[in-house]
Amino acid sequence: MKRLITLSGPGGRAFLTLGEEIQLSVPCKELYLIDRQGKVYPRESAPNDVVGAFVPDGDRIAMQGCLAGHSAALGKARTALLMGLSAQKPIPAPRHPEQPPQAQPKQPQRPNSAALLEILQKAAELFPAEQPQPLPPPPQDDAVLNPFPQAFPFSRWRRVEYPGTDRCYLEGESRHKGVDYLIHALPAEGRSGPPGYTRFLRARDGSGFWVRVRRK
Secondary structure (H helix, E strand, O other), X not given: OOEEEEXXXXXXXXXXXXXXOOEEOOOOOOOEEEOOOOOEEEXXXXXXXXXXXXXXXXXXXXXXXXXXXXXXXXXXXXXXXXXXXXXXXXXXOOOOOOOOOOOOOOOOOOOOHHHHHHHHHHHHHOOOOOOOOOOOOOOOOOEEOOOOOOOOOOOEEEEEEOOOOOOEEEEEEEEEOOXXXXXXXXXXXXXXXXOOOOEEEEOOOOOEEEEEEEEO
């Protein structure tokens, strides 16, 4: 019996048909499948109990979805997949938000699917099915969980400290319709933000920030 999974995200919307063959309604370069335990598999090594899937776009997830009742497995697999994708792309060194953007270095060639699968399986071992499924921050010392999951889903964030002080701000990277954006969030210390910071947002912990978004 065929089953249908709806995938959605910044990359759009698609339908995954599960049967004798696994078919996606739109073309894609990569497709990763997950089983009931939240383990991740490339399309060519599909497990028998597929309950969800991801379509990556570079080091981000363009579309995702799962069968009803398997959101915990989807969350666990998403964490493992993002850790694997993040390991392939180094995060540039933090810079002060007032400094002009600098040219980004050429990204190294991505490893093949077998190497990526090994990274994902090792990450899955850190989050066994018996434990709760919180989303930990990416494996960088200055990285933080997405503070604005509603305003900027699928974005990556890090904390940047001002040299010689105990003050800091947040810097994020996001992609929308194929365009990369750089986001700066300054802790709100008044009723109006600094020049250029015109949007006020509440973080997931309730703290306020003035936010500026720029195209990279």
